[in-house]
Amino acid sequence: MNEQLNHENVQHAMQPEDTPELRALYKGFEEESLIPLWTQIGDLMPVHPKSQAVPHVWKWSKLLPLAERSGELVPVGRGGERRAIGLANPGLVPNAYVSPTLWAAIQYLGPRETAPEHRHSQNAFRFVVEGEGVWTVVNGDPVRMSRGDLLLTPGWHFHGHHNDTDHPMAWIDGLDIPFSQQMDVGFFEFGSDRVTDYATPNYSRGERLWCHPGLRPLSALDDTIASPIGAYRWEHTDDALTQQLLLEDEGQPATVELGHAAIRYVNPTTGGDVMPTIRCEFHRLRAGTQTAQRQEVGSTIFQVFEGRGSVVLNGDTRNLEKGDMFVAPSWIPWSLQAETQFDLFRFSDAPIMERLHFMRTRVEGQR
Ligand SMILES: [Fe+2]
Numbered sequence: 001m002n003e004q005l006n007h008e009n010v011q012h013a014m015q016p017e018d019t020p021e022l023r024a025l026y027k028g029f030e031e032e033s034l035i036p037l038w039t040q041i042g043d044l045m046p047v048h049p050k051s052q053a054v055p056h057v058w059k060w061s062k063l064l065p066l067a068e069r070s071g072e073l074v075p076v077g078r079g080g081e082r083r084a085i086g087l088a089n090p091g092l093v094p095n096a097y098v099s100p101t102l103w104a105a106i107q108y109l110g111p112r113e114t115a116p117e118h119r120h121s122q123n124a125f126r127f128v129v130e131g132e133g134v135w136t137v138v139n140g141d142p143v144r145m146s147r148g149d150l151l152l153t154p155g156w157h158f159h160g161h162h163n164d165t166d167h168p169m170a171w172i173d174g175l176d177i178p179f180s181q182q183m184d185v186g187f188f189e190f191g192s193d194r195v196t197d198y199a200t201p202n203y204s205r206g207e208r209l210w211c212h213p214g215l216r217p218l219s220a221l222d223d224t225i226a227s228p229i230g231a232y233r234w235e236h237t238d239d240a241l242t243q244q245l246l247l248e249d250e251g252q253p254a255t256v257e258l259g260h261a262a263i264r265y266v267n268p269t270t271g272g273d274v275m276p277t278i279r280c281e282f283h284r285l286r287a288g289t290q291t292a293q294r295q296e297v298g299s300t301i302f303q304v305f306e307g308r309g310s311v312v313l314n315g316d317t318r319n320l321e322k323g324d325m326f327v328a329p330s331w332i333p334w335s336l337q338a339e340t341q342f343d344l345f346r347f348s349d350a351p352i353m354e355r356l357h358f359m360r361t362r363v364e365g366q367r
Pocket residue numbers: 118119120124159
């Protein structure tokens with residue numbers, strides 16, 4: 001019943017007659033930098049989230065050649081800092097924001113190149129859909145970047161990247177830049193013009209200390225707001241998903257829905273999200289699986305890691321293949337369909353929405 005009564009169909013309320021006196025009143029508002037609520041309420045308090053961001057798909061087959069061409073034409077170094085090309089949501093231009101809270105970019109580093117060290121308040125991660133040969137040095141700890149790995153650079157950690165090979169490498173970056181800009185929380189500082197450690201170990205010091213399942217070092221009992229793990233390796237992600245589907249085959253509860261295995265990357269000190277503003281997950285669908293339609297407060301971005309399928313995004317079906325990325329803005333319905341086994345990396349601003357108690361979720365078929 002109340003659904004029927006909203007700002008859109010109650011047109012008669014508070015619409016005063018257009019008179020010279022009313023125009024003078026509105027001119028008085030304008031001169032004193034005032035705007036009355038009654039002319040704005042439909043935008044300020046919508047019945048449900050109505051993002052200016054739009055659902056959108058970026059094709060890897062278009063992104064990668066443009067990144068490669070940037071590698072030929074644009075040097076990397078101090079000032080520009082990174083050869084990163086932002087995915088600009090068409091609803092949010094001229095900003096290079098993929099959503100109102102999140103930034104996503106393809107970054108490209110040529111053979112033997114170094115991206116200089118810096119640090120900033122913004123939280124960042126990298127996900128590698130293909131390639132290897134780059135180490136990211138985070139607070140002095142060299143972290144190998146390889147296919148399928150999630151690499152973290154939490155806020156205010158120094159970081160630079162260097163390519164130790166004779167071939168280029170591309171990956172995606174995710175950051176909370178739009179949120180930080182809207183909230184005016186950003187600080188930035190230059191570090192070394194090179195990276196501080198050119199060693200190329202297979203495993204970072206953080207992984208050697210922390211990455212033993214269920215085991216916490218007694219030297220590190222204080223919880224940290226961001227995960228102390230610099231790299232979440234593909235071998236672990238892959239095995240976790242494989243085991244969920246095998247358990248499902250055995251009739252055991254393991255998957256989120258039939259044919260849909262999924263994991264969340266977590267901070268081992270808290271069991272919570274890897275960083276205070278960004279949630280990261282990985283999803284695997286069996287061939288032929290279709291997920292339930294979901295709507296969530298906040299924005300989410302997916303990248304296909306392997307396989308073929310499609311997303312139904314606000315009613316439109318879009319085919320997806322390796323490397324393709326899409327954004328679902330707040331409350332836009334989405335569901336996934338797997339043609340082959342379908343592996344997808346996902347990130348979102350859910351930690352912000354949950355901590356501030358704005359989160360709502362609607363799943364088709366559930367109350
Ligand atoms: Fe950075």
